[in-house]
Amino acid sequence: MSAPPDAAAQQRAERAAAALFRRDRASQALGMSVAAVGPGRAEVHMRVREDMLNGHGACHGGFVFALADSAFAFACNSYNESTLAAAAQIDFLRAVPAGTELIAAAHELWRGGRSGLYEIEVRTAGGERVALFRGRSHRVAGSLTDEG
Amino acid sequence: MSAPPDAAAQQRAERAAAALFRRDRASQALGMSVAAVGPGRAEVHMRVREDMLNGHGACHGGFVFALADSAFAFACNSYNESTLAAAAQIDFLRAVPAGTELIAAAHELWRGGRSGLYEIEVRTAGGERVALFRGRSHRVAGSLTDEG
Amino acid sequence: MSAPPDAAAQQRAERAAAALFRRDRASQALGMSVAAVGPGRAEVHMRVREDMLNGHGACHGGFVFALADSAFAFACNSYNESTLAAAAQIDFLRAVPAGTELIAAAHELWRGGRSGLYEIEVRTAGGERVALFRGRSHRVAGSLTDEG
Amino acid sequence: MSAPPDAAAQQRAERAAAALFRRDRASQALGMSVAAVGPGRAEVHMRVREDMLNGHGACHGGFVFALADSAFAFACNSYNESTLAAAAQIDFLRAVPAGTELIAAAHELWRGGRSGLYEIEVRTAGGERVALFRGRSHRVAGSLTDEG
Numbered sequence: 001m002s003a004p005p006d007a008a009a010q011q012r013a014e015r016a017a018a019a020l021f022r023r024d025r026a027s028q029a030l031g032m033s034v035a036a037v038g039p040g041r042a043e044v045h046m047r048v049r050e051d052m053l054n055g056h057g058a059c060h061g062g063f064v065f066a067l068a069d070s071a072f073a074f075a076c077n078s079y080n081e082s083t084l085a086a087a088a089q090i091d092f093l094r095a096v097p098a099g100t101e102l103i104a105a106a107h108e109l110w111r112g113g114r115s116g117l118y119e120i121e122v123r124t125a126g127g128e129r130v131a132l133f134r135g136r137s138h139r140v141a142g143s144l145t146d147e148g
Numbered sequence: 149m150s151a152p153p154d155a156a157a158q159q160r161a162e163r164a165a166a167a168l169f170r171r172d173r174a175s176q177a178l179g180m181s182v183a184a185v186g187p188g189r190a191e192v193h194m195r196v197r198e199d200m201l202n203g204h205g206a207c208h209g210g211f212v213f214a215l216a217d218s219a220f221a222f223a224c225n226s227y228n229e230s231t232l233a234a235a236a237q238i239d240f241l242r243a244v245p246a247g248t249e250l251i252a253a254a255h256e257l258w259r260g261g262r263s264g265l266y267e268i269e270v271r272t273a274g275g276e277r278v279a280l281f282r283g284r285s286h287r288v289a290g291s292l293t294d295e296g
Numbered sequence: 297m298s299a300p301p302d303a304a305a306q307q308r309a310e311r312a313a314a315a316l317f318r319r320d321r322a323s324q325a326l327g328m329s330v331a332a333v334g335p336g337r338a339e340v341h342m343r344v345r346e347d348m349l350n351g352h353g354a355c356h357g358g359f360v361f362a363l364a365d366s367a368f369a370f371a372c373n374s375y376n377e378s379t380l381a382a383a384a385q386i387d388f389l390r391a392v393p394a395g396t397e398l399i400a401a402a403h404e405l406w407r408g409g410r411s412g413l414y415e416i417e418v419r420t421a422g423g424e425r426v427a428l429f430r431g432r433s434h435r436v437a438g439s440l441t442d443e444g
Numbered sequence: 445m446s447a448p449p450d451a452a453a454q455q456r457a458e459r460a461a462a463a464l465f466r467r468d469r470a471s472q473a474l475g476m477s478v479a480a481v482g483p484g485r486a487e488v489h490m491r492v493r494e495d496m497l498n499g500h501g502a503c504h505g506g507f508v509f510a511l512a513d514s515a516f517a518f519a520c521n522s523y524n525e526s527t528l529a530a531a532a533q534i535d536f537l538r539a540v541p542a543g544t545e546l547i548a549a550a551h552e553l554w555r556g557g558r559s560g561l562y563e564i565e566v567r568t569a570g571g572e573r574v575a576l577f578r579g580r581s582h583r584v585a586g587s588l589t590d591e592g
Contacts, residue, residue: 025199025201055172059174062174062211065217073202089238092233117387117389144203237385260537284432320497322496326506350468351463351466351517356514362509366504381536383534
Protein backbone atom coordinates (compact mmCIF):
# COMPACT_ATOMS: atom_id res chain seq x y z
CA MET A 1 0.00 0.00 0.00
CA SER A 2 1.48 3.31 -1.02
CA ALA A 3 0.76 6.77 0.34
CA PRO A 4 -1.67 9.01 -1.58
CA PRO A 5 0.11 11.35 -4.06
CA ASP A 6 0.12 14.40 -1.80
CA ALA A 7 1.36 12.47 1.19
CA ALA A 8 4.08 10.87 -0.96
CA ALA A 9 5.22 14.29 -2.21
CA GLN A 10 5.24 15.57 1.37
CA GLN A 11 7.30 12.60 2.57
CA ARG A 12 9.73 13.04 -0.31
CA ALA A 13 10.16 16.72 0.57
CA GLU A 14 10.80 15.89 4.21
CA ARG A 15 13.33 13.17 3.40
CA ALA A 16 15.16 15.38 0.90
CA ALA A 17 15.33 18.23 3.42
CA ALA A 18 16.59 15.93 6.16
CA ALA A 19 19.28 14.52 3.87
CA LEU A 20 20.31 17.99 2.70
CA PHE A 21 20.37 19.50 6.19
CA ARG A 22 22.42 16.59 7.59
CA ARG A 23 25.20 17.44 5.12
CA ASP A 24 24.79 21.23 5.31
CA ARG A 25 27.49 22.28 7.75
CA ALA A 26 26.97 25.96 6.96
CA SER A 27 23.30 26.05 7.92
CA GLN A 28 24.07 24.03 11.05
CA ALA A 29 26.98 26.27 12.05
CA LEU A 30 24.76 29.33 11.68
CA GLY A 31 22.22 27.80 14.07
CA MET A 32 19.47 27.42 11.49
CA SER A 33 16.55 25.03 11.96
CA VAL A 34 14.13 23.79 9.32
CA ALA A 35 10.71 24.55 10.81
CA ALA A 36 8.65 23.26 7.90
CA VAL A 37 9.09 21.85 4.43
CA GLY A 38 6.81 20.65 1.64
CA PRO A 39 6.76 20.37 -2.15
CA GLY A 40 8.21 23.67 -3.39
CA ARG A 41 8.28 25.34 0.01
CA ALA A 42 10.31 25.59 3.21
CA GLU A 43 10.56 27.66 6.37
CA VAL A 44 13.89 28.12 8.12
CA HIS A 45 14.64 29.94 11.39
CA MET A 46 17.85 31.57 12.62
CA ARG A 47 18.70 33.77 15.58
CA VAL A 48 21.02 36.74 14.91
CA ARG A 49 24.19 36.30 16.98
CA GLU A 50 26.71 38.92 18.09
CA ASP A 51 29.27 37.51 15.67
CA MET A 52 26.84 38.17 12.78
CA LEU A 53 26.89 41.97 13.25
CA ASN A 54 28.45 44.26 10.66
CA GLY A 55 30.29 47.54 11.18
CA HIS A 56 26.98 49.43 11.48
CA GLY A 57 25.92 47.21 14.41
CA ALA A 58 23.21 45.37 12.47
CA CYS A 59 23.05 41.84 11.13
CA HIS A 60 25.49 41.60 8.18
CA GLY A 61 23.58 41.25 4.91
CA GLY A 62 25.48 38.07 4.19
CA PHE A 63 23.73 36.26 7.03
CA VAL A 64 20.28 37.52 6.08
CA PHE A 65 21.07 36.30 2.56
CA ALA A 66 22.40 32.98 3.88
CA LEU A 67 19.17 32.32 5.77
CA ALA A 68 17.03 33.11 2.71
CA ASP A 69 19.37 31.06 0.53
CA SER A 70 19.01 28.03 2.80
CA ALA A 71 15.20 28.28 2.74
CA PHE A 72 15.49 28.55 -1.05
CA ALA A 73 17.68 25.41 -1.15
CA PHE A 74 15.28 23.33 0.92
CA ALA A 75 12.34 24.46 -1.22
CA CYS A 76 13.95 23.87 -4.61
CA ASN A 77 15.43 20.50 -3.57
CA SER A 78 12.08 19.30 -2.19
CA TYR A 79 11.41 17.11 -5.25
CA ASN A 80 14.54 15.10 -4.38
CA GLU A 81 16.32 16.24 -7.54
CA SER A 82 19.64 17.98 -6.95
CA THR A 83 19.11 21.65 -7.62
CA LEU A 84 21.49 24.60 -7.23
CA ALA A 85 21.07 28.36 -6.90
CA ALA A 86 21.93 30.04 -10.20
CA ALA A 87 21.16 33.62 -9.20
CA ALA A 88 19.38 35.66 -6.57
CA GLN A 89 18.14 39.18 -5.98
CA ILE A 90 17.70 40.56 -2.45
CA ASP A 91 16.12 43.78 -1.22
CA PHE A 92 16.99 44.76 2.32
CA LEU A 93 14.05 46.45 4.06
CA ARG A 94 15.09 46.74 7.69
CA ALA A 95 18.24 46.44 9.78
CA VAL A 96 18.00 43.95 12.67
CA PRO A 97 20.04 43.78 15.90
CA ALA A 98 21.60 40.79 17.65
CA GLY A 99 19.11 38.51 19.33
CA THR A 100 16.45 38.85 16.66
CA GLU A 101 14.76 35.59 15.67
CA LEU A 102 14.54 35.56 11.87
CA ILE A 103 12.17 33.44 9.80
CA ALA A 104 12.68 32.80 6.09
CA ALA A 105 9.65 31.42 4.24
CA ALA A 106 10.23 30.16 0.69
CA HIS A 107 7.62 29.28 -1.89
CA GLU A 108 7.82 28.35 -5.53
CA LEU A 109 6.70 30.84 -8.16
CA TRP A 110 7.37 28.84 -11.29
CA ARG A 111 9.21 25.84 -12.71
CA GLY A 112 10.02 25.16 -16.35
CA GLY A 113 12.62 22.86 -17.87
CA ARG A 114 15.58 22.75 -15.48
CA SER A 115 14.87 26.22 -14.08
CA GLY A 116 12.73 27.45 -11.23
CA LEU A 117 11.89 30.72 -9.48
CA TYR A 118 11.34 31.00 -5.75
CA GLU A 119 10.28 33.88 -3.54
CA ILE A 120 11.66 34.05 -0.02
CA GLU A 121 10.44 36.48 2.60
CA VAL A 122 12.62 37.08 5.65
CA ARG A 123 10.74 38.46 8.63
CA THR A 124 11.20 38.75 12.37
CA ALA A 125 9.29 36.45 14.72
CA GLY A 126 7.19 39.56 15.40
CA GLY A 127 6.18 39.73 11.74
CA GLU A 128 8.27 42.69 10.54
CA ARG A 129 9.62 42.19 7.03
CA VAL A 130 13.43 42.26 6.89
CA ALA A 131 14.22 41.29 3.29
CA LEU A 132 12.68 40.00 0.09
CA PHE A 133 14.73 37.47 -1.88
CA ARG A 134 14.01 35.99 -5.28
CA GLY A 135 16.07 33.01 -6.40
CA ARG A 136 16.55 31.27 -9.72
CA SER A 137 17.35 27.57 -9.43
CA HIS A 138 19.01 25.19 -11.85
CA ARG A 139 18.46 21.43 -11.67
CA VAL A 140 21.51 19.20 -12.15
CA ALA A 141 21.99 15.43 -12.24
CA GLY A 142 21.46 13.36 -9.10
CA SER A 143 19.15 13.20 -6.11
CA LEU A 144 19.41 13.91 -2.38
CA THR A 145 18.33 10.49 -1.13
CA ASP A 146 18.28 7.04 -2.73
CA GLU A 147 14.52 6.72 -2.47
CA GLY A 148 13.74 8.90 -5.52
CA MET B 149 50.23 71.70 4.67
CA SER B 150 47.53 69.31 3.57
CA ALA B 151 47.78 66.22 1.37
CA PRO B 152 47.00 66.59 -2.35
CA PRO B 153 43.35 65.77 -3.15
CA ASP B 154 43.97 62.23 -4.34
CA ALA B 155 46.12 61.34 -1.38
CA ALA B 156 43.51 62.84 0.95
CA ALA B 157 40.76 60.78 -0.65
CA GLN B 158 42.91 57.69 -0.34
CA GLN B 159 43.64 58.35 3.34
CA ARG B 160 39.98 58.95 4.01
CA ALA B 161 39.10 55.64 2.35
CA GLU B 162 41.69 53.78 4.39
CA ARG B 163 40.57 55.35 7.67
CA ALA B 164 36.91 54.65 6.95
CA ALA B 165 37.67 51.03 6.08
CA ALA B 166 39.77 50.57 9.21
CA ALA B 167 37.01 52.03 11.38
CA LEU B 168 34.35 49.91 9.69
CA PHE B 169 36.37 46.69 9.86
CA ARG B 170 37.21 47.21 13.54
CA ARG B 171 33.49 47.15 14.35
CA ASP B 172 32.56 44.47 11.81
CA ARG B 173 32.42 41.29 13.88
CA ALA B 174 30.87 39.32 11.03
CA SER B 175 33.68 39.94 8.55
CA GLN B 176 36.23 39.21 11.26
CA ALA B 177 34.51 36.00 12.33
CA LEU B 178 34.46 34.81 8.73
CA GLY B 179 38.23 35.33 8.49
CA MET B 180 38.06 38.14 5.94
CA SER B 181 40.91 40.56 5.37
CA VAL B 182 40.80 43.89 3.56
CA ALA B 183 43.61 43.62 1.02
CA ALA B 184 43.10 47.03 -0.58
CA VAL B 185 40.78 50.00 -0.41
CA GLY B 186 40.46 53.33 -2.20
CA PRO B 187 37.79 55.84 -3.19
CA GLY B 188 34.89 53.75 -4.48
CA ARG B 189 36.76 50.46 -4.45
CA ALA B 190 37.89 47.64 -2.17
CA GLU B 191 39.34 44.15 -2.30
CA VAL B 192 38.56 41.61 0.40
CA HIS B 193 39.90 38.06 0.82
CA MET B 194 38.39 35.03 2.54
CA ARG B 195 39.30 31.36 2.69
CA VAL B 196 36.43 28.85 2.41
CA ARG B 197 36.26 26.81 5.62
CA GLU B 198 34.74 23.38 6.21
CA ASP B 199 31.95 24.98 8.24
CA MET B 200 30.99 27.11 5.21
CA LEU B 201 30.00 24.11 3.07
CA ASN B 202 26.40 23.48 2.07
CA GLY B 203 24.57 20.18 1.57
CA HIS B 204 26.05 19.80 -1.90
CA GLY B 205 29.61 19.97 -0.50
CA ALA B 206 30.38 23.41 -1.95
CA CYS B 207 30.71 26.82 -0.29
CA HIS B 208 27.21 27.93 0.77
CA GLY B 209 26.01 30.83 -1.38
CA GLY B 210 25.49 32.88 1.75
CA PHE B 211 29.23 33.05 2.38
CA VAL B 212 30.08 33.92 -1.21
CA PHE B 213 27.46 36.64 -0.92
CA ALA B 214 28.81 37.77 2.47
CA LEU B 215 32.32 38.20 1.04
CA ALA B 216 31.02 40.24 -1.91
CA ASP B 217 28.76 42.23 0.42
CA SER B 218 31.70 43.14 2.66
CA ALA B 219 33.77 44.32 -0.31
CA PHE B 220 30.72 46.32 -1.39
CA ALA B 221 30.45 47.86 2.10
CA PHE B 222 34.11 48.93 2.20
CA ALA B 223 33.83 50.44 -1.28
CA CYS B 224 30.60 52.36 -0.73
CA ASN B 225 31.68 53.62 2.71
CA SER B 226 35.05 54.80 1.37
CA TYR B 227 33.95 58.45 1.33
CA ASN B 228 33.48 58.27 5.11
CA GLU B 229 29.73 58.77 4.80
CA SER B 230 27.62 56.03 6.37
CA THR B 231 26.16 53.99 3.55
CA LEU B 232 24.04 50.83 3.63
CA ALA B 233 23.22 48.08 1.13
CA ALA B 234 19.71 48.58 -0.22
CA ALA B 235 19.64 45.69 -2.67
CA ALA B 236 21.91 43.25 -4.46
CA GLN B 237 21.84 40.80 -7.34
CA ILE B 238 24.22 37.85 -7.46
CA ASP B 239 24.93 35.33 -10.23
CA PHE B 240 26.70 32.16 -9.14
CA LEU B 241 29.10 30.93 -11.82
CA ARG B 242 31.08 28.16 -10.17
CA ALA B 243 30.91 25.99 -7.05
CA VAL B 244 34.03 26.11 -4.85
CA PRO B 245 35.30 23.57 -2.32
CA ALA B 246 36.70 24.09 1.17
CA GLY B 247 40.19 25.55 1.22
CA THR B 248 39.64 27.86 -1.73
CA GLU B 249 41.02 31.37 -1.28
CA LEU B 250 38.36 33.78 -2.55
CA ILE B 251 38.94 37.39 -3.61
CA ALA B 252 36.13 39.92 -3.94
CA ALA B 253 37.00 43.08 -5.88
CA ALA B 254 34.48 45.94 -5.73
CA HIS B 255 34.39 49.04 -7.88
CA GLU B 256 31.91 51.84 -8.24
CA LEU B 257 29.75 52.03 -11.35
CA TRP B 258 27.72 55.13 -10.56
CA ARG B 259 26.68 57.52 -7.80
CA GLY B 260 23.75 59.93 -7.86
CA GLY B 261 21.93 61.59 -4.98
CA ARG B 262 22.03 59.21 -2.03
CA SER B 263 22.27 56.13 -4.25
CA GLY B 264 25.17 54.26 -5.76
CA LEU B 265 25.80 51.15 -7.84
CA TYR B 266 28.78 48.87 -7.33
CA GLU B 267 30.04 45.84 -9.21
CA ILE B 268 31.78 43.10 -7.26
CA GLU B 269 33.57 40.18 -8.86
CA VAL B 270 34.35 37.15 -6.72
CA ARG B 271 37.15 34.99 -8.07
CA THR B 272 39.54 32.36 -6.81
CA ALA B 273 43.19 33.23 -6.13
CA GLY B 274 43.83 31.33 -9.38
CA GLY B 275 41.67 33.78 -11.30
CA GLU B 276 38.54 31.68 -11.91
CA ARG B 277 35.35 33.68 -11.63
CA VAL B 278 33.00 32.41 -8.90
CA ALA B 279 30.24 35.02 -8.79
CA LEU B 280 29.20 38.43 -10.08
CA PHE B 281 27.44 40.72 -7.61
CA ARG B 282 25.85 44.09 -8.24
CA GLY B 283 24.87 46.18 -5.23
CA ARG B 284 22.74 49.28 -4.80
CA SER B 285 23.78 51.48 -1.87
CA HIS B 286 21.86 54.07 0.10
CA ARG B 287 23.63 56.84 2.03
CA VAL B 288 22.28 57.67 5.48
CA ALA B 289 23.25 60.27 8.10
CA GLY B 290 26.59 60.01 9.89
CA SER B 291 30.18 59.09 9.17
CA LEU B 292 32.54 56.25 10.03
CA THR B 293 35.27 58.29 11.67
CA ASP B 294 35.31 61.75 13.26
CA GLU B 295 37.80 63.12 10.77
CA GLY B 296 35.29 63.69 7.93
CA MET C 297 -18.44 67.02 3.51
CA SER C 298 -15.39 65.06 2.49
CA ALA C 299 -15.12 61.47 1.30
CA PRO C 300 -14.13 58.80 3.87
CA PRO C 301 -10.38 58.11 3.93
CA ASP C 302 -10.47 55.02 1.72
CA ALA C 303 -12.69 56.64 -0.87
CA ALA C 304 -10.41 59.70 -0.89
CA ALA C 305 -7.33 57.53 -1.44
CA GLN C 306 -9.13 55.71 -4.24
CA GLN C 307 -10.16 59.00 -5.91
CA ARG C 308 -6.63 60.33 -5.60
CA ALA C 309 -5.25 57.18 -7.24
CA GLU C 310 -7.74 57.44 -10.10
CA ARG C 311 -7.02 61.13 -10.70
CA ALA C 312 -3.26 60.60 -10.59
CA ALA C 313 -3.52 57.71 -13.07
CA ALA C 314 -5.73 59.71 -15.40
CA ALA C 315 -3.33 62.66 -15.33
CA LEU C 316 -0.33 60.39 -15.88
CA PHE C 317 -1.94 58.41 -18.70
CA ARG C 318 -3.07 61.59 -20.50
CA ARG C 319 0.56 62.67 -20.80
CA ASP C 320 1.98 59.17 -21.41
CA ARG C 321 2.37 59.04 -25.17
CA ALA C 322 4.32 55.78 -25.01
CA SER C 323 1.62 53.78 -23.22
CA GLN C 324 -1.01 55.26 -25.56
CA ALA C 325 1.03 54.48 -28.68
CA LEU C 326 1.44 50.88 -27.52
CA GLY C 327 -2.33 50.53 -27.18
CA MET C 328 -2.35 50.11 -23.41
CA SER C 329 -5.43 50.70 -21.30
CA VAL C 330 -5.60 51.18 -17.54
CA ALA C 331 -8.20 48.63 -16.45
CA ALA C 332 -8.01 49.36 -12.72
CA VAL C 333 -6.08 51.49 -10.27
CA GLY C 334 -6.05 52.01 -6.52
CA PRO C 335 -3.64 52.99 -3.73
CA GLY C 336 -0.44 51.08 -4.50
CA ARG C 337 -1.93 48.97 -7.29
CA ALA C 338 -2.82 49.08 -10.98
CA GLU C 339 -3.83 46.76 -13.80
CA VAL C 340 -2.91 47.58 -17.39
CA HIS C 341 -3.85 45.70 -20.58
CA MET C 342 -2.09 45.55 -23.97
CA ARG C 343 -2.59 43.42 -27.08
CA VAL C 344 0.59 42.10 -28.76
CA ARG C 345 0.79 43.54 -32.28
CA GLU C 346 2.68 42.23 -35.31
CA ASP C 347 5.12 45.13 -35.04
CA MET C 348 5.99 44.02 -31.48
CA LEU C 349 7.49 40.68 -32.60
CA ASN C 350 11.20 39.95 -32.30
CA GLY C 351 13.42 37.87 -34.58
CA HIS C 352 12.22 34.66 -32.92
CA GLY C 353 8.59 35.47 -33.84
CA ALA C 354 7.50 36.18 -30.25
CA CYS C 355 6.68 39.43 -28.47
CA HIS C 356 9.95 41.36 -27.99
CA GLY C 357 10.91 41.43 -24.32
CA GLY C 358 10.99 45.21 -24.45
CA PHE C 359 7.22 45.37 -24.92
CA VAL C 360 6.50 42.87 -22.15
CA PHE C 361 8.76 44.99 -19.96
CA ALA C 362 7.07 48.21 -21.12
CA LEU C 363 3.65 46.88 -20.14
CA ALA C 364 4.87 45.84 -16.70
CA ASP C 365 6.72 49.14 -16.31
CA SER C 366 3.56 51.11 -17.06
CA ALA C 367 1.55 49.14 -14.50
CA PHE C 368 4.41 49.80 -12.06
CA ALA C 369 4.26 53.54 -12.85
CA PHE C 370 0.50 53.79 -12.27
CA ALA C 371 0.82 51.87 -8.99
CA CYS C 372 3.76 53.84 -7.56
CA ASN C 373 2.32 57.21 -8.62
CA SER C 374 -1.09 56.39 -7.08
CA TYR C 375 -0.43 58.59 -4.04
CA ASN C 376 -0.18 61.60 -6.37
CA GLU C 377 3.50 62.10 -5.56
CA SER C 378 5.82 62.04 -8.57
CA THR C 379 7.70 58.76 -8.48
CA LEU C 380 10.16 57.26 -10.96
CA ALA C 381 11.46 53.77 -11.65
CA ALA C 382 14.97 53.37 -10.24
CA ALA C 383 15.53 49.73 -11.14
CA ALA C 384 13.69 46.61 -12.20
CA GLN C 385 14.23 42.88 -12.50
CA ILE C 386 12.23 40.79 -14.96
CA ASP C 387 12.00 37.02 -15.43
CA PHE C 388 10.57 35.85 -18.73
CA LEU C 389 8.50 32.67 -18.31
CA ARG C 390 6.77 32.18 -21.64
CA ALA C 391 6.99 33.49 -25.21
CA VAL C 392 3.75 34.94 -26.59
CA PRO C 393 2.64 35.37 -30.21
CA ALA C 394 0.96 38.33 -31.91
CA GLY C 395 -2.68 38.78 -30.97
CA THR C 396 -2.20 37.80 -27.33
CA GLU C 397 -4.03 40.02 -24.85
CA LEU C 398 -1.60 40.71 -21.99
CA ILE C 399 -2.54 41.85 -18.48
CA ALA C 400 -0.05 43.38 -16.07
CA ALA C 401 -1.15 43.52 -12.44
CA ALA C 402 0.98 45.62 -10.06
CA HIS C 403 0.83 45.65 -6.29
CA GLU C 404 2.97 47.29 -3.65
CA LEU C 405 5.29 45.15 -1.54
CA TRP C 406 6.86 47.83 0.62
CA ARG C 407 7.44 51.55 1.00
CA GLY C 408 10.07 53.25 3.16
CA GLY C 409 11.49 56.76 2.93
CA ARG C 410 11.50 57.76 -0.74
CA SER C 411 11.78 54.17 -1.95
CA GLY C 412 9.21 51.51 -2.77
CA LEU C 413 9.09 47.96 -4.09
CA TYR C 414 6.37 46.69 -6.41
CA GLU C 415 5.61 43.28 -7.83
CA ILE C 416 4.09 43.07 -11.30
CA GLU C 417 2.77 39.87 -12.82
CA VAL C 418 2.23 39.75 -16.58
CA ARG C 419 -0.20 37.08 -17.71
CA THR C 420 -2.34 36.30 -20.72
CA ALA C 421 -6.08 36.90 -20.63
CA GLY C 422 -6.30 33.11 -20.32
CA GLY C 423 -4.32 33.21 -17.07
CA GLU C 424 -0.94 31.89 -18.22
CA ARG C 425 1.98 33.67 -16.58
CA VAL C 426 4.27 35.42 -19.05
CA ALA C 427 6.69 37.35 -16.85
CA LEU C 428 7.41 38.41 -13.26
CA PHE C 429 8.71 41.93 -12.75
CA ARG C 430 9.92 43.58 -9.55
CA GLY C 431 10.44 47.31 -9.57
CA ARG C 432 12.15 49.72 -7.17
CA SER C 433 10.68 53.22 -7.18
CA HIS C 434 12.16 56.54 -6.12
CA ARG C 435 9.96 59.46 -5.14
CA VAL C 436 10.98 62.92 -6.40
CA ALA C 437 9.53 66.41 -5.88
CA GLY C 438 6.14 67.30 -7.37
CA SER C 439 2.73 65.75 -7.89
CA LEU C 440 0.69 64.51 -10.84
CA THR C 441 -2.38 66.69 -10.30
CA ASP C 442 -2.94 69.95 -8.45
CA GLU C 443 -5.40 68.41 -6.04
CA GLY C 444 -2.78 66.81 -3.79
CA MET D 445 40.26 27.86 -48.46
CA SER D 446 38.50 28.76 -45.28
CA ALA D 447 38.71 31.97 -43.25
CA PRO D 448 40.95 32.00 -40.15
CA PRO D 449 39.07 31.13 -36.95
CA ASP D 450 38.55 34.72 -35.78
CA ALA D 451 37.36 35.89 -39.17
CA ALA D 452 34.99 32.92 -39.36
CA ALA D 453 33.54 33.75 -35.95
CA GLN D 454 33.13 37.36 -37.00
CA GLN D 455 31.37 36.38 -40.22
CA ARG D 456 29.10 34.01 -38.34
CA ALA D 457 28.18 36.79 -35.89
CA GLU D 458 27.42 39.18 -38.74
CA ARG D 459 25.27 36.66 -40.61
CA ALA D 460 23.37 35.68 -37.47
CA ALA D 461 22.70 39.35 -36.66
CA ALA D 462 21.56 40.08 -40.20
CA ALA D 463 19.20 37.10 -40.17
CA LEU D 464 17.84 38.03 -36.73
CA PHE D 465 17.37 41.71 -37.55
CA ARG D 466 15.61 40.93 -40.84
CA ARG D 467 12.92 39.06 -38.91
CA ASP D 468 12.86 41.45 -35.92
CA ARG D 469 9.89 43.70 -36.67
CA ALA D 470 10.01 45.26 -33.20
CA SER D 471 13.58 46.53 -33.46
CA GLN D 472 12.87 47.80 -36.98
CA ALA D 473 9.66 49.55 -35.92
CA LEU D 474 11.52 51.28 -33.09
CA GLY D 475 14.07 52.63 -35.57
CA MET D 476 17.00 50.66 -34.21
CA SER D 477 20.15 50.02 -36.24
CA VAL D 478 22.86 47.46 -35.54
CA ALA D 479 26.05 49.50 -35.58
CA ALA D 480 28.43 46.66 -34.81
CA VAL D 481 28.38 43.00 -33.94
CA GLY D 482 30.96 40.32 -33.14
CA PRO D 483 31.29 37.12 -31.14
CA GLY D 484 29.54 37.83 -27.83
CA ARG D 485 29.05 41.55 -28.47
CA ALA D 486 26.82 44.02 -30.28
CA GLU D 487 26.12 47.74 -30.46
CA VAL D 488 22.66 49.02 -31.33
CA HIS D 489 21.50 52.62 -31.82
CA MET D 490 18.03 54.17 -31.42
CA ARG D 491 16.75 57.74 -31.41
CA VAL D 492 14.14 58.62 -28.76
CA ARG D 493 10.93 59.65 -30.52
CA GLU D 494 8.06 61.77 -29.21
CA ASP D 495 5.83 58.70 -29.07
CA MET D 496 8.34 57.03 -26.71
CA LEU D 497 7.81 59.59 -23.92
CA ASN D 498 6.14 58.63 -20.66
CA GLY D 499 3.89 60.75 -18.41
CA HIS D 500 6.92 62.45 -16.87
CA GLY D 501 8.09 63.68 -20.32
CA ALA D 502 11.10 61.37 -20.49
CA CYS D 503 11.76 58.26 -22.55
CA HIS D 504 9.55 55.45 -21.16
CA GLY D 505 11.69 52.82 -19.41
CA GLY D 506 10.22 50.19 -21.69
CA PHE D 507 12.02 51.65 -24.70
CA VAL D 508 15.34 52.01 -22.90
CA PHE D 509 14.93 48.38 -21.89
CA ALA D 510 13.92 47.36 -25.42
CA LEU D 511 17.08 48.91 -26.87
CA ALA D 512 19.29 47.14 -24.32
CA ASP D 513 17.36 43.91 -24.82
CA SER D 514 17.94 44.04 -28.59
CA ALA D 515 21.68 44.59 -28.13
CA PHE D 516 21.61 41.66 -25.70
CA ALA D 517 19.80 39.51 -28.30
CA PHE D 518 22.32 40.27 -31.07
CA ALA D 519 25.22 39.54 -28.70
CA CYS D 520 23.91 36.26 -27.30
CA ASN D 521 22.78 34.98 -30.72
CA SER D 522 26.15 35.82 -32.29
CA TYR D 523 27.27 32.17 -32.24
CA ASN D 524 24.35 31.33 -34.56
CA GLU D 525 22.65 29.21 -31.89
CA SER D 526 19.12 30.29 -31.04
CA THR D 527 19.24 31.93 -27.65
CA LEU D 528 16.50 33.65 -25.63
CA ALA D 529 16.46 36.13 -22.77
CA ALA D 530 15.61 34.34 -19.53
CA ALA D 531 15.88 37.30 -17.17
CA ALA D 532 17.24 40.83 -16.96
CA GLN D 533 18.01 43.48 -14.38
CA ILE D 534 18.07 47.18 -15.30
CA ASP D 535 19.17 50.22 -13.33
CA PHE D 536 17.96 53.56 -14.64
CA LEU D 537 20.57 56.28 -14.13
CA ARG D 538 19.30 59.26 -16.08
CA ALA D 539 16.06 60.41 -17.76
CA VAL D 540 16.41 61.33 -21.43
CA PRO D 541 14.23 63.60 -23.59
CA ALA D 542 12.91 63.09 -27.12
CA GLY D 543 15.56 63.46 -29.82
CA THR D 544 18.30 61.80 -27.81
CA GLU D 545 20.43 59.33 -29.76
CA LEU D 546 20.90 56.26 -27.54
CA ILE D 547 23.62 53.64 -27.89
CA ALA D 548 23.44 50.21 -26.27
CA ALA D 549 26.71 48.29 -26.13
CA ALA D 550 26.51 44.62 -25.11
CA HIS D 551 29.36 42.35 -24.13
CA GLU D 552 29.51 38.85 -22.77
CA LEU D 553 30.47 38.29 -19.15
CA TRP D 554 30.24 34.54 -18.97
CA ARG D 555 28.87 31.42 -20.68
CA GLY D 556 28.37 27.98 -19.14
CA GLY D 557 26.15 25.13 -20.28
CA ARG D 558 23.09 26.64 -21.95
CA SER D 559 23.29 29.86 -19.92
CA GLY D 560 25.09 33.13 -20.47
CA LEU D 561 25.43 36.52 -18.77
CA TYR D 562 25.72 39.76 -20.70
CA GLU D 563 26.28 43.34 -19.61
CA ILE D 564 24.68 46.12 -21.61
CA GLU D 565 25.43 49.79 -21.11
CA VAL D 566 23.00 52.34 -22.54
CA ARG D 567 24.51 55.77 -23.07
CA THR D 568 23.79 58.89 -25.05
CA ALA D 569 25.80 59.71 -28.17
CA GLY D 570 27.49 62.30 -25.92
CA GLY D 571 28.68 59.56 -23.57
CA GLU D 572 26.34 60.05 -20.61
CA ARG D 573 25.28 56.76 -19.04
CA VAL D 574 21.51 56.23 -19.14
CA ALA D 575 21.07 52.67 -17.86
CA LEU D 576 22.93 49.52 -16.93
CA PHE D 577 21.34 46.22 -17.95
CA ARG D 578 22.43 42.69 -17.12
CA GLY D 579 20.82 39.84 -18.99
CA ARG D 580 20.76 36.09 -18.50
CA SER D 581 20.39 34.09 -21.70
CA HIS D 582 19.17 30.55 -22.32
CA ARG D 583 20.15 28.61 -25.42
CA VAL D 584 17.42 26.56 -27.12
CA ALA D 585 17.42 24.25 -30.17
CA GLY D 586 18.00 25.69 -33.64
CA SER D 587 20.11 28.29 -35.38
CA LEU D 588 19.54 31.68 -37.02
CA THR D 589 20.97 30.84 -40.44
CA ASP D 590 21.53 27.56 -42.27
CA GLU D 591 25.27 28.06 -42.45
CA GLY D 592 25.95 26.95 -38.87
